Amino acid sequence: MSAGHYYGLCQRYRGRAVEIRTHDGRCHRGIIRRVNNNRVFIQPLGRNRNLGGYGYGGFGYGGFGYGIALGAIATLALLPFFFW
Amino acid sequence: MNYTYLDCLAMFGVGGAHPGGLRLTKNILSSLDLDETKTVLDVGCGTGQTSAYIAENYRCKVISLDSNQIMLEKATKRFSERQLPIEVKHGRTENLPLDENFVDVVLSESVTAFTDIPLTIQEYKRVLKQGGVFIAVEMVLETPLPKEDVKSVIDFYGVHQLLTEQEWYDLLQNAGYKQIEIEKVKTEFDKNDVDNAADFSLSENIDGGLYEILAEHERLTKTFQDILGFRVFKGYIS
Numbered sequence: 411m412s413a414g415h416y417y418g419l420c421q422r423y424r425g426r427a428v429e430i431r432t433h434d435g436r437c438h439r440g441i442i443r444r445v446n447n448n449r450v451f452i453q454p455l456g457r458n459r460n461l462g463g464y465g466y467g468g469f470g471y472g473g474f475g476y477g478i479a480l481g482a483i484a485t486l487a488l489l490p491f492f493f494w
Numbered sequence: 495m496n497y498t499y500l501d502c503l504a505m506f507g508v509g510g511a512h513p514g515g516l517r518l519t520k521n522i523l524s525s526l527d528l529d530e531t532k533t534v535l536d537v538g539c540g541t542g543q544t545s546a547y548i549a550e551n552y553r554c555k556v557i558s559l560d561s562n563q564i565m566l567e568k569a570t571k572r573f574s575e576r577q578l579p580i581e582v583k584h585g586r587t588e589n590l591p592l593d594e595n596f597v598d599v600v601l602s603e604s605v606t607a608f609t610d611i612p613l614t615i616q617e618y619k620r621v622l623k624q625g626g627v628f629i630a631v632e633m634v635l636e637t638p639l640p641k642e643d644v645k646s647v648i649d650f651y652g653v654h655q656l657l658t659e660q661e662w663y664d665l666l667q668n669a670g671y672k673q674i675e676i677e678k679v680k681t682e683f684d685k686n687d688v689d690n691a692a693d694f695s696l697s698e699n700i701d702g703g704l705y706e707i708l709a710e711h712e713r714l715t716k717t718f719q720d721i722l723g724f725r726v727f728k729g730y731i732s
Contacts, residue, residue, distance in 0.1 A: 425509075425693045441506075441694045453696055455708070490683035491692045492715055493503065493511035494604045494633055494651060 413448075413480035420445040420480070427455060427489040432482040439489060440475060449477035455489075499651050500608070502707040504564040507695030509543035512604035512631050513724040514681045517690045519544050519603065522629060522726060528552040532598040535559065535621065537587050538605030541695050542569030542580070549578045557597065559583045559590070568695045587614040592621045602630040604724070607653050615669045619731055628671065628729040634659050636723040647722070650714060659725055671729035679726055 423442050430438045430452070440452030453475040503511050510516045528534065532554040536545045539558035549556045558573075558580050560566050566584055573580045585591040587602075587609045600618040618628045635656045639647075644656050657665070659676055666674050684690060715722075 422688055423691075425695060426688060426691045427694065441696060443696060453694075453700065455705070488685050488688065488691045490685070491508075492513070493508050493692060493711075494499075494513070494607070 411483075413483075416450070416480045416483045416486060417445060417447065419486060420450040423486075423488065427491045428452070429485075429487050429489050430478055430483055431485045432478060433484045434482070438478060443475050445480075447480075449479055450483075451475045451477050497701070497703050497707050499707060499711060500562060502704050502711070503540065504562045504568075505697045505700050505704050506708070507541050507565075507568050507697065509541040509693040509695065510690075511540055511692065513633075514631060514679060515690045515692065516543060516547065517687075518631060518679060518681060518726070519547065522601075522631070523548060523552070526599060526627075526629075528554050528599070530554055533557065533596065534599040534601060535590075535592070535597040537590075537600060537602045537618075538608070539569050539582075540565050541693075542572045543693065544601065544603060545569065545580055546572055546576060546578055549573075549580050550576070554598075556580045557583060557592070559585050559587075561586045564697065572695070587617060590617045590621050594620045595623050596621045598623055598626050600626070600628045602628070602632070604631055604633065606630050607632045607657070608651070610654055611657070611665055612669065615666060615671075615729070618729075619669055619671065622731050624732050626731055628727075628731075630727045631724060632662065632727060633657075634662065634723050634725050635721065637721055639718075639721055643718075643721075647714065647718065650710060656722075662725070662727060666727065666729045669729075670731070672732055673728075673730040675728040677726040677728075678723070 420442055427441050440454040443451045443453050530553045534548055534554055535557045537559050539545050539560050545556050545558040558569055570582050583591055606614050635658045
């Protein structure tokens with residue numbers, strides 16, 4: 411799907427926890443902080459497997475998390491998050 | 495710094511932090527006879543998701559109370575952005591900053607379990623009007639659990655006790671609630687329904703320690719998924 415499609419979806423999903431798979435096979439779990447025409451910025455929730463292991467993110471990403479190019483997104487889904 | 499589970503909810507600004515999420519909330523509210531003459535007290539309002547929904551859909555008076563200042567700031571921001579006339583109060587459920595005989599509904603969404611339950615439900619009763627109702631969505635222990643597991647759950651979540659459905663019933667009865675209804679509800683996650691996904695109002699900088707709390711929460715949720723359940727409780731005072 412197009413970057414435009416994901417722009418709209420990311421706008422609607424702002425503040426939600428999502429799992430984003432990118433075309434390079436990586437999987438990103440995080441909360442959508444903001445989105446611009448090119449990128450979606452997520453606050454990572456860890457278990458990003460791109461470094462070969464499970465690590466909790468959040469260190470050193472600063473206020474807006476990190477950006478993922480909208481054009482790189484293969485799939486995007488809401489994450490079931492359960493809280494008491 | 496040692497963070498608690500509730501610090502974690504506050505910094506991540508989790509809205510709808512209770513089993514069943516906003517969908518269950520909507521369901522519960524639709525079973526009530528709410529209109530502009532009614533006053534609802536939303537205890538442990540958190541980021542104010544439920545309070546805002548009530549004010550927007552039922553036009554009744556809403557009072558939102560929380561003991562956590564970060565949560566109250568996030569709730570206040572939500573209400574002012576939507577221009578909702580909601581009264582925000584800082585306080586604890588064990589000692590409500592309200593007059594007696596004041597509200598028609600006390601709504602507690604996974605809040606009372608985190609408090610001194612006998613004291614809290616007495617307080618609810620004090621502020622409820624005749625004919626008023628206390629409604630809660632709260633954690634229950636479904637099956638007996640070894641003492642050390644109970645302790646790890648209690649310590650991690652900072653709840654005072656872990657009660658079975660029957661124990662909740664007994665406490666409500668002892669507190670003088672005249673009619674008590676308990677319902678077991680099934681919930682399912684719909685991955686396309688954005689309105690029912692937890693919404694996060696993140697703080698600017700979230701310390702690494704809070705991610706560890708979140709990870710531990712996820713681990714415990716998995717470990718005890720068949721043992722920790724929840725119920726919808728309704729207690730009428732007359």
